[in-house]
Amino acid sequence: MSDIILRMEGITKQFGSNVANNSVNFDVYKGEVHTLLGENGAGKSTLMKVLYGIHQPDEGKIYVDGAEVTINSPREAVNYGIGMVHQHFMLASNLTALENIVLGMPTSRPPFLELNEAKVELGKIAAEYDLHVDLTIPVWQLPVGAQQRVEILKVLFRKANILILDEPTAVLTPPEVEQLYKVIDQLKAQGKSVIFISHKLNEVKKVSDRITVLRHGQVTGTISSKEANPNNLAKMMVGRAISLARKQPAVTDASSDKVLEIKDVTCLGDKGVTALNNISLEVRRGEILGVAGVDGNGQRELAECIAGIRPVTEGSISINGQTVTGVVKDPRIMGYIPEDRRRTGLVLDFSIAENLVLKTISEPQYKKFGYFINWGTVYKHARQAIKEFDIRTSGPEAPARHLSGGNQQRVVLSRELEKKPAFILASQATRGLDVGAIENVQDLLREQRNQGAAILYISTELTEVMSISDRIIVMSKGEIMGEVTPDPSNLPQIGEMMMGLRTSEQEGRANNEQLES
Amino acid sequence: MNSWSLKGALQKAKDIIVGPIIAIALALLLAGILIYFSGYEPLAAYGALFKGSVGNINSLAVTGVRMTPLLLGGLAVAMSFSCGVSNIGIEGQLYLGAVGATIVGLMPLPVPQWLHLLLVLAAGFVFGALWATVPGYLYAYKGVNEVVLTLMLNYVAIYLVSYLTNTVYGPLGEKGASYSQSPELVSTARLPILLKGSSLHVGLLVGIVLAIALYIFMNHTSSGFRLRMVGFNPHAAEYAGIPMERTRMQIMLLSGGLAGIAGASEVAGLFHRLYANFSPGYGFDAIAVSLLAGNNPLAVILSSAFYGALRAGATRMQQVIGIEVSIVFIIQAFTILFVTAGTVLSHRPSVIKKLFRFSKKSPAEGRG
Numbered sequence: 001m002s003d004i005i006l007r008m009e010g011i012t013k014q015f016g017s018n019v020a021n022n023s024v025n026f027d028v029y030k031g032e033v034h035t036l037l038g039e040n041g042a043g044k045s046t047l048m049k050v051l052y053g054i055h056q057p058d059e060g061k062i063y064v065d066g067a068e069v070t071i072n073s074p075r076e077a078v079n080y081g082i083g084m085v086h087q088h089f090m091l092a093s094n095l096t097a098l099e100n101i102v103l104g105m106p107t108s109r110p111p112f113l114e115l116n117e118a119k120v121e122l123g124k125i126a127a128e129y130d131l132h133v134d135l136t137i138p139v140w141q142l143p144v145g146a147q148q149r150v151e152i153l154k155v156l157f158r159k160a161n162i163l164i165l166d167e168p169t170a171v172l173t174p175p176e177v178e179q180l181y182k183v184i185d186q187l188k189a190q191g192k193s194v195i196f197i198s199h200k201l202n203e204v205k206k207v208s209d210r211i212t213v214l215r216h217g218q219v220t221g222t223i224s225s226k227e228a229n230p231n232n233l234a235k236m237m238v239g240r241a242i243s244l245a246r247k248q249p250a251v252t253d254a255s256s257d258k259v260l261e262i263k264d265v266t267c268l269g270d271k272g273v274t275a276l277n278n279i280s281l282e283v284r285r286g287e288i289l290g291v292a293g294v295d296g297n298g299q300r301e302l303a304e305c306i307a308g309i310r311p312v313t314e315g316s317i318s319i320n321g322q323t324v325t326g327v328v329k330d331p332r333i334m335g336y337i338p339e340d341r342r343r344t345g346l347v348l349d350f351s352i353a354e355n356l357v358l359k360t361i362s363e364p365q366y367k368k369f370g371y372f373i374n375w376g377t378v379y380k381h382a383r384q385a386i387k388e389f390d391i392r393t394s395g396p397e398a399p400a401r402h403l404s405g406g407n408q409q410r411v412v413l414s415r416e417l418e419k420k421p422a423f424i425l426a427s428q429a430t431r432g433l434d435v436g437a438i439e440n441v442q443d444l445l446r447e448q449r450n451q452g453a454a455i456l457y458i459s460t461e462l463t464e465v466m467s468i469s470d471r472i473i474v475m476s477k478g479e480i481m482g483e484v485t486p487d488p489s490n491l492p493q494i495g496e497m498m499m500g501l502r503t504s505e506q507e508g509r510a511n512n513e514q515l516e517s
Numbered sequence: 518m519n520s521w522s523l524k525g526a527l528q529k530a531k532d533i534i535v536g537p538i539i540a541i542a543l544a545l546l547l548a549g550i551l552i553y554f555s556g557y558e559p560l561a562a563y564g565a566l567f568k569g570s571v572g573n574i575n576s577l578a579v580t581g582v583r584m585t586p587l588l589l590g591g592l593a594v595a596m597s598f599s600c601g602v603s604n605i606g607i608e609g610q611l612y613l614g615a616v617g618a619t620i621v622g623l624m625p626l627p628v629p630q631w632l633h634l635l636l637v638l639a640a641g642f643v644f645g646a647l648w649a650t651v652p653g654y655l656y657a658y659k660g661v662n663e664v665v666l667t668l669m670l671n672y673v674a675i676y677l678v679s680y681l682t683n684t685v686y687g688p689l690g691e692k693g694a695s696y697s698q699s700p701e702l703v704s705t706a707r708l709p710i711l712l713k714g715s716s717l718h719v720g721l722l723v724g725i726v727l728a729i730a731l732y733i734f735m736n737h738t739s740s741g742f743r744l745r746m747v748g749f750n751p752h753a754a755e756y757a758g759i760p761m762e763r764t765r766m767q768i769m770l771l772s773g774g775l776a777g778i779a780g781a782s783e784v785a786g787l788f789h790r791l792y793a794n795f796s797p798g799y800g801f802d803a804i805a806v807s808l809l810a811g812n813n814p815l816a817v818i819l820s821s822a823f824y825g826a827l828r829a830g831a832t833r834m835q836q837v838i839g840i841e842v843s844i845v846f847i848i849q850a851f852t853i854l855f856v857t858a859g860t861v862l863s864h865r866p867s868v869i870k871k872l873f874r875f876s877k878k879s880p881a882e883g884r885g
Contacts, residue, residue, distance in 0.1 A: 309755060327758035338756060347750040358746065358757045361739045372737045 004066070005030045005193050006051075006082075006162055011060035013046055020046035022217045023060070028162060028193045033184060035196045035204045035225075038214035039237055039434030044197050047214070048164050051195075052084050053077040064162075083160030085151045087167045093140035097133050097150045098122070101157050118157070125156050129186045144296070145176035152183065156192075163187065164195045169203055170460075173294045174495045181207055199434075201230040201237075202463070213237055238435050256284040259423045259454035260306070265315035267305050275301035277478045278315070283423070283454040288445065290469025290486065291458040294498055298478035299458045300339055303427035306456070307336050319423050331359055335416035337409075339427040339458075345412040348401040352393055353382035355400050356415050389414040406437030413444055424448060424455045430464060442468050462494065476500040533811050536859045537820065537852075540809070544851035548844060555840070562838050566845075569833025570826035576833070578715035582787065584825025586611070586796070588724035589779030590803030591810065591817040592731055593645075597772035599735065599812040601748035602765060606652060606667025607776040608800025609674030610645040614777025615784045616678060617644030619689060619699050619791040622706030622784065633705040637785050638723065638778055645777015646770040648674060653769030657762045663769070671800065679793040689791060697793035708786035720782030724818075727775070731814040744768060776800065805853050824849065 006028040013021040021043045028034045036044045049055045051062065053071035061068055064080045071077050074084070091100050098119055108114045119135060126132055131149045139147055148168060155163055165184075169177045184207060187194055198204050204211055205228050212222040213236040220236045260283040269275030276298050283289045293299055304310035306317055308327040317324040319333055328334040338344040346355050357366060357378055366381075368374040382396035389410045393403060400408060409429070416424070426445060430438040445468065449455055459465050465472055466486045474481045474497035481497035484490040549559035570580045590607050597604035604610075617640035626633050652666035681689045682697040689699040708719040735741035746754040747764050755761055779799065784791055806824055810816035831845040 307756065327756070329758040336756070343750075344752045344756045347746055347753050349749045350746070354742070358753065361742050367739070372733075373739060373742060375737075 003030045004028070005064070007063040008047070008051065009061045009063070011047060011050055011057045011062075013043075013050055013055055013057050019217050021050065021057070024214070024217070024219055026212055026219070028195060029209075030161075030193055031188050031191045032209045033188060033194045033196055033207055035198055035208035035211045036214065037198055037201075037204055037211055037233060037237060039199055039436075042214040042237070042434070043217040044199075044214055045166070046217075048084065048166065048195070048197065051077065052082060052164065078158050078160070081159060081161040082164070083155030083158055083162070084164040085148065085155060085166060085168060087170060089147050089151050091139045091147060091150060094138055096136055097139050097142065097146075097153075098135040100139055100150060101135075101154045105158070122153060122157060125153060128190065129156065130183060131156075143176075144171050144294075145173070145179065148172070148176075148180070149183070160192070162193045162195065164197070166197045167199070168196070169198070169200065171295055173499055175499060177203070199237075201233050204233070205229070234435070256286055258282045258284055259320060260456060261318045262306070263316050265302075265305060265317060266313050267301055267310055268313060269298075269301055275478050276305065279478075279480055280315075281473060281480065283456050285422075285454050286449055286452050287470045288449050288455040288457050288468055290465035290472040291456065291475055292462055292465045292472055292494060292498065293460065293475035295460045297475045299427070299460070299475055301478070302475070303339060303425060303458055306425055307334075307338070329359065331416070331419040331421060333422055335419075335421035335424045335453075337412055337416055337424070337426045337429045339431065341405075341408050341412050346400045346408060349399055351382075351397045351399055352386065352391065352403070352411055353379050353396040355411050356382050356385050358415065360418075385411075385414040385418070405432050406434065406440070409433060409437065409441060413441065417444065417448055420448070420451065421453060424453050425458075426455060427458045428460065429457070430459065430461065438464065462491075462498075466491075474498055533813055533816050534819075537809050537811070537816075537856055540852050540855035540859055541823065543855045544848050547851050548848045551847065552840060552844060557838055557840055562834055562840055562844075565834040565837040566827070566830035568830070570830035574712070575715060576829060578712050578717040579829040579832075580822065580826045581711075581717045581721050582715075582825075583828040584821045585718070585720040585724055585786070586779045586783050586799040587803055587806050587824050588721070588728065588817060588821035589782055590776055590799050591806035591821050592724070592728055592814055593772045593775035593779065594803050594807035595810065595812040595814050595817050596731060596775055597768055598807060599748050600744045600765075600768045601751060602656070602768045602772070603664045604649065604667050604769060604772045604776075605664050605804065606649060606670050606674075606773070606800075607779075607803050608796060608798065609667070609671035610648045610773040610776035611780035611783075611796055611800045612671075612674040612678045613648040614641035614645035614774075614780030615791055615795065616681060616689070616780075617641050617777060618706075618781030618784045619702070622702035623689075623700060624706075625703050626705070628705070630705040633703075634708060634719075634785065637702075637706050638781050641777040641779075641781025641784075642774040643777070645780065646774040648777070649769045649773025653766050653773070656769065657765035675794065678791065678795075682791055682793045691790075699791040702785060702789050706785055707789050708782065716787055718782075718786030720786035723778070723782060724821075727778070728814045728818050731775075735814065776803075779803075802849070805849060808853055809856055 004027050008024065008026040011021050011024040011026070012019070024043070024047055026036070026047065036047065038044045046055065050057045051071070053073045053076050056072065062071060063069065064082070069080055071080065092103065095103070098115055101122060102115065102118045108117055122135060131153055133142065133146050133149045133153065139150060142150065148171070152163070168180060172180060184194055184196070196204070196207055205225050208225045210222055210224050211228050211233065213220045213233065215237060262279055262281050265276055265279045266274060267276045279302065281289065291299060291302070301310055305312050306324065308324050319328065342348060347358065360366065361373065366374055366378050379396050385391065386393060386396060391403070391407050391410045391414070393407060400411060403411065424445065429445070430441050433441065442464070445455055445457070457465065457468055466488070469486050471483060472486050472494070473483045474494055476498060477500055481500065481502050484493060545563065549563070552559045552562050569576050571577055590611060593607050593610070594604065618637045621637045621640040626636070648670065649667070652663060652670060655661040655666055656663035679697055681687050682699050684690045684692060684694045684697060687697070691698055691700045711717045711719060711721065735745060743754070743759050744764065746757065747759060747761065747768070751761060780796070783795060788795060802824060806820045807817060809820040809823070827845045827848060831842045834840050835842050
């Protein structure tokens with residue numbers, strides 16, 4: 001247990017003026033799970049990309065098994081026994097798991113593809129590590145957890161001794177997470193080392209032997225998981241104590257006006273299969289309704305239906321009594337913080353000033369001589385917003401592309417909340433943001449609620465939904481599984497609902513488990 | 518103007534101009550090497566090229582004539598490309614615009630000349646836009662690939678004009694002429710000459726005015742703002758409530774209309790009649806013109822002037838030095854290659870870094 005298999009020494013990596021890694025020291029023992037913890041942008045991914053040969057360090061040395069190495073490409077990394085399981089799986093979805101695993105490997109009978117030998121060998125590996133997957137069906141038909149196992153198999157098939165798992169639990173349901181932990185235990189038992197990347201405080205203590213925390217590209221400390229607790233880890237991550245849960249009483253009651261009303265809505269997903277099945281919900285003035293659930297269970301489609309971008313095949317959606325038939329253009333009625341700010345929330349090549357008026361450019365204050373844009377008022381408006389929302393930028397003419405994720409989100413929030421909309425749709429509003437920025441977003445939304453806005457808060461981060469919502473509904477497979485209050489004691493129930501069990505259907509559980517096994 | 522906009526405008530101008538100038542310099546250098554190895558003196562060749570294009574007032578006029586269709590066509594490309602629509606059908610729309618201009622230009626209308634000319638140009642716009650209607654509809658509403666659609670219709674348009682001007686059975690053909698052509702336009706339908714004794718006509722001014730108008734439209738009106746939004750990020754535009762189908766259709770029609778004016782200007786300004794195959798591929802060169810200009814309407818004026826000058830000077834270069842005119846097309850192609858390469862590299866600094874790393878030969882390579 002005491003042999004150091006990997007040592008990274010004084011790693012520095014700079015992108016322009018941004019120091020992503022600053023003299024980082026990091027080592028891993030054989031048979032150890034070493035967690036790399038830090039906020040988004042703290043330098044975890046950069047460090048791992050350096051290790052995996054995607055980036056070359058400006059300074060510093062890497063030792064594998066005691067020998068100094070230079071890793072110029074992922075292929076070389078693989079040769080040194082380093083394997084990476086990316087957060088977004090690198091699988092060709094129309095190939096089978098087996099084909100995906102051998103993809104890029106030399107075949108034993110060139111030029112023909114030899115799959116049988118690989119299959120036999122994979123069977124052995126799967127048995128050894130408890131990684132059971134159907135290798136013969138296209139991977140798009142596999143559940144997310146199984147796809148992840150395919151990725152792990154892929155890495156083990158390439159004889160990796162050091163496995164980098166990049167935020168592996170982000171896409172999993174609670175039972176799948178448990179299963180992953182078991183796999184990690186197996187890996188450890190077989191003498192493999194695991195680098196576990198995470199920004200979730202609560203999971204790292206459980207899974208790791210040691211934890212190294214990164215902040216602003218520097219190591220703030222390495223501690224054993226025995227010494228770790230959420231409070232000291234949080235402090236190491238953000239440099240100050242943060243309140244992990246803040247509650248404010250709701251300012252609503254059953255007599256408040258219904259702002260959003262969804263009745264029996266059904267819609268189709270991108271592949272033409274039913275994505276939402278008979279959904280009904282309502283959000284009242286002055287309340288935040290949280291939508292919990294594992295990613296990909298209809299949340300995105302729900303948001304798109306409400307935003308008027310995805311057609312509803314049955315049922316109706318109304319905001320302030322008005323049926324939604326297309327995009328709601330009035331920023332006084334609806335503010336929409338979309339799931340993917342870079343793709344749909346912003347025009348990255350536009351300046352901050354332009355992005356702030358995407359929807360309001362036709363308003364009279366931005367016009368002159370009737371037809372022309374008054375760039376003077378557009379920029380004045382931008383300077384105000386930059387000040388009010390504390391957008392860190394060189395000025396209103398800077399392209400949105402140059403902002404950090406948190407500041408990009410501030411631009412979106414500033415635009416969407418400017419007119420004090422009656423209804424706010426926040427879809428994964430904090431995705432990819434660091435702890436400080438998440439607090440900031442949540443505070444802004446709470447403020448809007450206190451002023452009477454109705455908010456639908458969709459997030460796959462359960463802790464966030466718990467901390468901001470007044471009520472919570474849980475979605476699974478395009479249906480609402482039930483509603484609960486955000487009380488910690490309801491967590492087990494929420495977990496079950498996320499797995500697809502209705503509160504009223506607990507008795508069907510045994511049945512379900514039989515089906516799964 | 519506020520200080521921010523002046524500073525920003527200067528910075529923008531610098532960003533737009535520096536890259537293309539480097540590309541042009543590299544292209545001339547590379548072509549110069551080719552000229553050298555063909556057994557000619559590069560400097561003498563470029564001297565002739567220069568004299569023939571901007572050496573005196575007459576060669577300037579020739580440059581102006583050559584640049585006019587490239588300018589108008591370049592605007593058509595810039596219009597569609599900057600809105601994310603790839604209209605490769607400029608050539609066909611230009612031919613159809615010429616047809617529209619010819620039809621109106623052959624009519625002895627009892628109106629003043631300025632009005633008749635306006636009608637001729639308008640007809641060019643309408644016919645160009647009409648030719649873009651079918652591909653525009655299929656692209657915007659049915660999601661068919663617009664590159665294939667518009668490209669293929671170019672050939673249809675060229676042969677359609679050959680048919681129309683046929684001297685035996687063509688509806689617009691001049692009976693008994695030795696070449697496929699229409700009769701001459703009536704005198705009120707001919708664009709005035711700008712410089713006496715040359716062919717330089719008002720079409721150039723039309724192009725410059727339209728370039729400025731297009732720039733203002735795209736950058737200083739809310740409609741232009743929305744079109745740019747569609748170009749830069751169609752998803753965000755859709756989320757902001759912009760009707761994508763209708764907007765894309767509009768973009769295609771506007772672009773086709775501008776291309777039509779290019780054809781109308783050639784007929785009413787230069788030829789005074791419609792010829793079969795009258796365009797030596799202006800619609801395709803216009804794509805290069807717009808690319809060199811970074812799809813900026815004002816920069817299109819400069820880049821079309823450059824390409825026009827190359828064309829104008831090439832004739833003299835051939836006469837004086839004896840180099841084939843085709844060297845000009847090589848320069849043109851090199852320029853586009855370098856501009857494109859520059860764009861790719863500036864978006865991916867890592868590529869440049871890698872190039873430098875190879876040249877320095879990293880210690881890692883000594884290891885293996």
